[in-house]
Amino acid sequence: MFPSASEPRDCSRSRSAKRGAGIANTRAHLNVERCALNSLPWTLSELNVFFIMRRAIYPGSFDPVTNGHLDVIERARKLFDEVIVAVAHNDEKQALFSLQERLDLLQETAAKIDNVRITQFDGLLVEFAAAQKATAVIRGLRAVSDFEFEFQMALMNRKLEASVETIFLMPKEEFTYLSSRLVKEIARLGGDVSSFVPPAVAKALGKKFAASKKK
Ligand code: PNS
Secondary structure, three states: OOOOOOOOOOOOOHHHHOOOHHHHHHHHHHHHHHHHOOOOOOOHHHHHHHHOOOEEEEEEOOOOOOHHHHHHHHHHHHHOOEEEEEEEOOOOOOOOOOHHHHHHHHHHHHHHOOOEEEEEEOOOHHHHHHHOOOOEEEEEOOOHHHHHHHHHHHHHHHHHOOOOEEEEEOOOHHHOOOOHHHHHHHHHOOOOOOOOOOHHHHHHHHHHHHHHHHO
């Protein structure tokens, strides 16, 4: 798991003390730090490389999470050490599931994937991404029809915060026609959604619409 020790370590301060004062002091200081880590079998540079985390945010409404979303999360995980799935507080959209329900469904389904964290965010996406020290925003791209809005959002986000890149990932072909909106409509009309969403979501949709029919 860890990198193997390769560089020989020199903890003596005498060699650097023989050189010019400024450089010698800096080197001596670095050497002391190295010596503090001497009990570990890795050099400072090896440790540095090891601990750099590549983190991405996968934002969305997730109302509810579908198999298409899960496929994108799996793909993103292959590229990043950690993926933060971030549910937006989106006041403009009338969601079927409450924010807490959407978070719970993601927790039950997506959080099973290694190094995937589920959270919520408010305000600007790029500000949230920067606060989380994420270098990328992941968006799923299903068809050309998605492109115009996604392109506009990616460029606007870049204008707002140049350090955050948007990366588009294409889900498996069989999920390209899938959307949370269509899944909700099918479930509302009594159709079978079991091949579009994980079992926990199919159950939650069933409950939602059974409850609304009773009203
Ligand atoms: O799943 P959705 O509804 O397509 O997700 C859209 C979302 C939540 C990613 C987008 O609305 C968003 O980023 N909202 C946060 C507010 C923000 O940063 N708006 C400026 C976008 S350029």
